Amino acid sequence: MDWTYRLRLRHLQFLSSIAQTGNLSQSAQALHTTQPALSKWLKELEADIGLPLFERHARGLRPTFYGQALLGHTQRIAGHLDNVREDMRALLDGGNGRIVVGTSGVSATGVVPLAITRLIGQLPRVQVRLVESAMNRLIPQLLQGELDIVVGRAISGVLLTGHELRAETLYRDPVNFVAGLRHPLVRHKSVDWDSLLAYPWIVWPEGTPIREAIETALALAGRSLPRYCVESNSALLNLALLAHSELIGVASHRAARHFAALKLARVLPMALNSYGEVSMYWRADENRHAVTLALDCLRAATQEQDSAQPSGAERPQRKPPRRTPAS
Secondary structure (H helix, E strand, C coil): CCCCHCCCCHHHHHHHHHHHHHHHHHHHHHHHCCCHHHHHHHHHHHHHEEEECEECCCEEEEEHHHHHHHHHHHHHHHHHHHHHHHHHHHHHHHCCCCCEEEEEEHHHCHHHHHHHHHHHHHHCCCCEEECCCCHHHHHHHHHCCCEEEEEEEEECHHHHHCEEEEEEEEEEEEEEECCCCCCCCHCCCCCCCHHCCCCCCCCCCCCHHHHHHHHHHHCCCCCCCCCEEECCCHHHHHHHHHCCCCEEEEEEHHHHHHHHHCCCCHHHHHEEEEEEEEEEEEEEECHHHHHHHHHHHHHHHHHHHCCCCCCCCCCCCCCCCCCCCCC
């Protein structure tokens, strides 16, 4: 019999606990079993698979390369089960299920709120959870089943190779410099690199697409980031910092326009010589109605934003919807 047929959900807890503690006795105690029984089960599993899952050291057990691969699958299964539990709980309460959307700061202030408003209008009893973070943190959570959809700056396809994800470009957006309403530079008709670099900056964390766009533009201009920067991936925190300081921040064109319309910040008259694609990502095996409808709402919200663009303003470049595997 295939060893996977003998694997139970409790066994996934065994694996995760052993990897976390590195100690059979501690794991046995936490899992309410005995150390001999847990050791026997692990040996039988390794024999069934034909690969060593853990290395035995004086200080305990450490996952092998093969063990890490199996643990990756275990984490994804656990994430899916968490979603199943919460989805069923929402349905039991008379709702339309549950959906978890991850968003980076670039889309948190525009497309995502519009899309969620549309979704709630069509599914009034859907349970929605929003998570804002950087893309380099959101994509692993999507892969592990902790998130259903991720929206943010497009990331390299190389990073997604081998994973069963789908990606679709929503729009192509320039990047703008922004500052507080009383910043000295907002009175200037134009600014250059020298004037921008005379002030401290707020930058996104390393590895994020918007940070890479800044560094690329600086490199093309023969410049580099200010030596001392504030690093933040929170749009709300960045706005508060801009309002109470002479810091200079960076935002996507749509977000910058939104901040300016709400009189929370001003767009400085200089754009980076780079564009970034904003995309949405989801798992290929995802077929729940709430998720499918949320994807449609994101497409519709993008079109709504395009239509609301003031005449004469610089329009983000809209790309036709493209549904392709991200790998």
